[in-house]
Amino acid sequence: MTILAHRDYRQVETHEAEVAVIGTGAGGAVVGTELAEAGRDVLFVEEGGYHPTSSFNPYLTESLPRLFRDAGGTIIMGRPPIPYAEGRCVGGGTVVNGGMTWRPPEQVLMQWARLTGQPDLGPKAMEPVFDRVEQRIHAKPQHPSSIGEDSRLLERGARRLGWRYEPNRRAQDRCVGSNQCLTGCPTGAKQSTLVSYLPRALSRGARCLTEVRANRLWIENGRCVGVLGSGINPRTREEDVEVRVRAKAVVVACGAIQTPFLLLRHRLGRPSRQLGKNFLCHPNTKVLAIYPHDIYAWQGVSQGGQIREFRDEGILMAENAVPPGTAAAQIPFLGDEALELMKRYNAMAMTGVLVEDSHAGSVSRCLGAPLAKYSITPYDHERFLRGVRYLATLHFEMGAEKVILPFSNFHVANDVDDLAEIERTQRSRSTIELFTVHMMGTCRMGSDPRDSVVNMSGELWDLPGCYVADASLFPTAVGVNPQVTIMAMATLVAQRLRLPN
Amino acid sequence: MEVGARMRRILLTLADSIIPESPRTPDTLEEVTRHALVSLRYMPRSSARMFLWGMRLLNWAPLWRLRGLRPLTALPAAVARRHLVALTQSRWLPIRLLMYGPVGLFMSSYFDQDFAHREIKYAPVPFVADRIELRRRWIEGHEPGSDDEVHHPAALAP
Ligand SMILES: Cc1cc2nc3c(=O)[nH]c(=O)nc-3n(C[C@H](O)[C@H](O)[C@H](O)COP(=O)(O)OP(=O)(O)OC[C@H]3O[C@@H](n4cnc5c(N)ncnc54)[C@H](O)[C@@H]3O)c2cc1C
Numbered sequence: 303m304t305i306l307a308h309r310d311y312r313q314v315e316t317h318e319a320e321v322a323v324i325g326t327g328a329g330g331a332v333v334g335t336e337l338a339e340a341g342r343d344v345l346f347v348e349e350g351g352y353h354p355t356s357s358f359n360p361y362l363t364e365s366l367p368r369l370f371r372d373a374g375g376t377i378i379m380g381r382p383p384i385p386y387a388e389g390r391c392v393g394g395g396t397v398v399n400g401g402m403t404w405r406p407p408e409q410v411l412m413q414w415a416r417l418t419g420q421p422d423l424g425p426k427a428m429e430p431v432f433d434r435v436e437q438r439i440h441a442k443p444q445h446p447s448s449i450g451e452d453s454r455l456l457e458r459g460a461r462r463l464g465w466r467y468e469p470n471r472r473a474q475d476r477c478v479g480s481n482q483c484l485t486g487c488p489t490g491a492k493q494s495t496l497v498s499y500l501p502r503a504l505s506r507g508a509r510c511l512t513e514v515r516a517n518r519l520w521i522e523n524g525r526c527v528g529v530l531g532s533g534i535n536p537r538t539r540e541e542d543v544e545v546r547v548r549a550k551a552v553v554v555a556c557g558a559i560q561t562p563f564l565l566l567r568h569r570l571g572r573p574s575r576q577l578g579k580n581f582l583c584h585p586n587t588k589v590l591a592i593y594p595h596d597i598y599a600w601q602g603v604s605q606g607g608q609i610r611e612f613r614d615e616g617i618l619m620a621e622n623a624v625p626p627g628t629a630a631a632q633i634p635f636l637g638d639e640a641l642e643l644m645k646r647y648n649a650m651a652m653t654g655v656l657v658e659d660s661h662a663g664s665v666s667r668c669l670g671a672p673l674a675k676y677s678i679t680p681y682d683h684e685r686f687l688r689g690v691r692y693l694a695t696l697h698f699e700m701g702a703e704k705v706i707l708p709f710s711n712f713h714v715a716n717d718v719d720d721l722a723e724i725e726r727t728q729r730s731r732s733t734i735e736l737f738t739v740h741m742m743g744t745c746r747m748g749s750d751p752r753d754s755v756v757n758m759s760g761e762l763w764d765l766p767g768c769y770v771a772d773a774s775l776f777p778t779a780v781g782v783n784p785q786v787t788i789m790a791m792a793t794l795v796a797q798r799l800r801l802p803n
Numbered sequence: 804m805e806v807g808a809r810m811r812r813i814l815l816t817l818a819d820s821i822i823p824e825s826p827r828t829p830d831t832l833e834e835v836t837r838h839a840l841v842s843l844r845y846m847p848r849s850s851a852r853m854f855l856w857g858m859r860l861l862n863w864a865p866l867w868r869l870r871g872l873r874p875l876t877a878l879p880a881a882v883a884r885r886h887l888v889a890l891t892q893s894r895w896l897p898i899r900l901l902m903y904g905p906v907g908l909f910m911s912s913y914f915d916q917d918f919a920h921r922e923i924k925y926a927p928v929p930f931v932a933d934r935i936e937l938r939r940r941w942i943e944g945h946e947p948g949s950d951d952e953v954h955h956p957a958a959l960a961p
Pocket residue numbers: 324325326327328329330347348349350387388389390391392393394395396398399400401402403404484514515516517555556557558560561564739740741771772773774782783784785786788
């Protein structure tokens with residue numbers, strides 16, 4: 303295995319490869335592995351560090367800085383502002399994600415085929431690609447031993463109300479429900495790219511430069527011929543070593559915010575002016591229910607299934623137990639009042655509502671950092687309020703004592719009648735508290751340079767030799783957890799990537 | 804991230820007003836403040852600077868809320884806390900936004916400490932160890948049985 307870190311870089315160094323892949327998350331790891339397995343000499347460039355399974359532990363203070371961008375403290379500006387989290391480590395978002403694997407609904411793929419005029423993005427043509435990805439990440443239902451009481455409670459509540467509840471398929475091999483997905487799976491069960499794709503690539507001779515931030519593309523005669531970056535000193539966090547990679551092709555897979563951020567530096571995407579546009583983020587909001595008895599939601603997989611009754615309206619609901627540090631940051635109290643509530647942590651059912659994007663925001667560059675902008679529409683707002691009411695109703699139906707609501711001006715519902723207040727108090731989009739981890743769509747794929755950023759091979763229309771293979775490729779929102787769709791699109795890019803002679 | 808003595812005091816004051824008053828150990832405040840500074844090191848410099856400016860602004864909340872002339876650092880903790888609680892409930896989104904960062908950082912750090920885990924009866928380490936062992940047995944060929952399921956029968960009592 304060739305995994306290099308900051309200590310391995312000399313002052314100025316040029317590495318050579320056939321294909322350089324920036325990012326090792328859901329998109330980067332997959333495209334690089336497929337290419338390595340096809341006999342290409344692949345070099346990954348990853349900003350985060352390499353943290354193996356044995357290093358994972360449940361402490362947020364250790365895990366957040368090591369595994370998340372900006373220690374998890376990033377925000378999308380808009381109405382309302384939306385904090386977001388993305389992985390920054392070898393394996394990217396797949397190391398810290400929940401492992402849920404949902405294919406996009408058929409209508410979405412049909413729409414993609416129609417929009418791009420390419421039937422090979424349609425559901426039939428994509429089926430073998432999804433099959434391949436799912437086989438490689440072991441996407442399958444959970445074993446009963448991994449299911450926690452919060453999942454059972456939600457499932458029972460949904461059935462009682464006559465709603466469709468579907469168990470999750472997850473990227474896991476013998477998951478035992480330790481509920482540590484957010485801080486890195488300590489059992490090795492979650493099939494993040496760290497343990498699924500990347501070992502395959504490395505066994506085929508691929509190399510990985512970790513702790514290297516790609517700052518620019520290396521462009522010669524109008525063609526992308528490499529990456530210019532710098533090594534990040536893990537102790538001081540300073541970028542203090544120059545690292546260059548020369549390659550016949552470069553694949554940018556930094557995620558839907560960092561990819562356009564990097565490409566915009568070169569004023570690319572000019573034919574359509576769509577680079578950084580079409581930013582989608584599938585926001586969610588939290589509904590915390592306090593039950594009169596302990597549930598121990600932190601035992602058992604963080605999400606056993608989803609309530610999909612309202613999927614056609616773009617509303618998903620699910621449980622998602624988070625560690626106390628994360629829960630405490632989301633509750634509307636400080637000091638001892640917060641502690642009083644947190645003493646009921648074992649009795650909390652932590653659930654959430656996800657709403658499919660109905661419009662898009664944008665990503666641009668501002669003061670050397672990415673600026674993501676996105677506001678929910680009145681239609682999204684209405685669906686959030688409806689989703690919160692549905693979930694709170696379910697909790698009261700199941701005997702919850704009270705429900706903590708995600709509104710800055712209406713915190714607690716003590717019974718189902720209180721929910722009528724939602725209508726009255728929630729007139730403004732600014733009072734709802736949202737969060738997201740599903741950013742997508744800033745370099746949309748298409749077959750017409752006038753309305754897309756990359757062609758159907760993932761190559762930029764205005765920079766030959768530079769490809770994109772991550773969540774930014776999505777032409778429209780998927781409305782479900784995106785990782786398998788990203789992996790499928792990255793597989794396509796690998797199959798279509800052509801090197802110059 | 805290196806900060807001067809004045810900024811340290813601001814961070815300590817904010818931490819003191821945001822986290823629970825007890826339980827704490829003698830170095831809890833230092834610890835959550837240190838963690839905040841570590842987190843800032845992982846951010847782009849411009850974001851970290853903006854965060855620190857936000858903290859300065861918060862420190863002068865009594866002034867711009869027209870509730871006093873002294874900064875939070877000069878007020879008793881209980882009074883400072885009342886100011887911050889009011890800010891988290893402000894009608895104005897930018898003011899609430901100002902509170903996101905410190906609340907997120909200090910609360911997540913406080914509730915990450917072992918003594919806080921004990922207080923809320925959260926014990927992930929033995930549970931995870933148990934589960935790692937369960938998976939090891941599974942890999943050896945012993946598929947988990949009903950005894951290995953996560954069950955707390957009272958949870959589904961109603
Ligand atoms: C907490 C959390 C839970 C989630 N749960 C689920 C789930 O259950 N199911 C699901 O389908 N999806 C889930 N997601 C979303 C999913 O993980 C992401 O959509 C997916 O990982 C995105 O893939 P990507 O390749 O676009 O980017 P990432 O996976 O984010 O990978 C990008 C990589 O590029 C690196 N990088 C960025 N910029 C640079 C640079 N300039 N130089 C070098 N390297 C760089 C980053 O460090 C990172 O490793 C979750 C995400 C999070 C954060």
